[in-house]
Amino acid sequence: AQSVAQPEDQVNVAEGNPLTVKCTYSVSGNPYLFWYVQYPNRGLQFLLKYITGDNLVKGSYGFEAEFNKSQTSFHLKKPSALVSDSALYFCAVRPQTGGFKTIFGAGTRLFVKA
Amino acid sequence: DAMVIQNPRYQVTQFGKPVTLSCSQTLNHNVMYWYQQKSSQAPKLLFHYYDKDFNNEADTPDNFQSRRPNTSFCFLDIRSPGLGDAAMYLCATSRGDSNDEQFFGPGTRLTVL
Known part of the structure; x- marks a missing residue:
């Protein structure tokens, strides 16, 4: 079965420190990979995506993600966390042969402390 | 601003009473x-x-059923809501290629009494 795993329910980091939110997937072929962020009482917002090419993808708000094919991972990173980054982060995977079906991870809540 | 709009933001219905959620873009x-x-x-x-x-x-x-009468609107119909259908319902759009990102509305929170 196809699946996306976000192994940490919650990540705590101090403001100014680097952050990493982990994502691994089990999907056949070479899927498209996405990260979304959800703030309270708001819909999901797109951060970045990997389609092909360079394994390091840069996105909105200073976030970046590193694709690792051998480890089937797509970890979200930011060099210096802000308190305003505190939110719920979702990794999502779309199989290239699956049309528009998107599989989401369960989400990781990020807390950035001042 | 271009956007995805969902109405209502909060919906309360009774067990078994049909309900329709709306999305426009x-x-x-x-x-x-x-x-x-x-x-x-x-x-x-x-x-x-x-x-x-x-x-x-x-x-x-x-x-669960859905209707899309035109490009801009899409509806979610729940014919006989059960307690297990209480959830947030999110509408999203994307351009048309399978590698396109999705744009989400704020969601409708459905409560079933």
Whole structure:
């Protein structure tokens, strides 16, 4: 079965420190990979995506993600966390042969402390 | 600003009473999606439209139906809501290629009494 795993329910980091939110997937072929962020009482917002090419993808708000094919991972990173980054982060995977079906991870809540 | 709008933001219905949730978009996107998101869980795709072509997920209960009368609007109909259908319902759109990102509305929180 196809699946996306976000192994940490919650990540705590101090403001100014680097952050990493982990994502691994089990999907056949070479899927498209996405990260979304959800703030309270708001819909999901797109951060970045990997389609092909360079394994390091840069996105909105200073976030970046590193694709690792051998480890089937797509970890979200930011060099210096802000308190305003505190939110719920979702990794999502779309199989290239699956049309528009998107599989989401369960989400990781990020807390950035001042 | 171009956006995805969902109405109402909060909907309360009674067990077994049909309910319709609404989504509209000003992005002129080809694809519209409906997701169900229960507390602390991943959004789960119910179905999507590519233009007028309807695509139902295999595990979406028959109790859930959808209509897309035109490019801008898409509706989610729950014919006989059960207590287990209480959730946040998210509408999303994307342009038309399978590698396009999705644009989400704010969601409708459904309560079933």
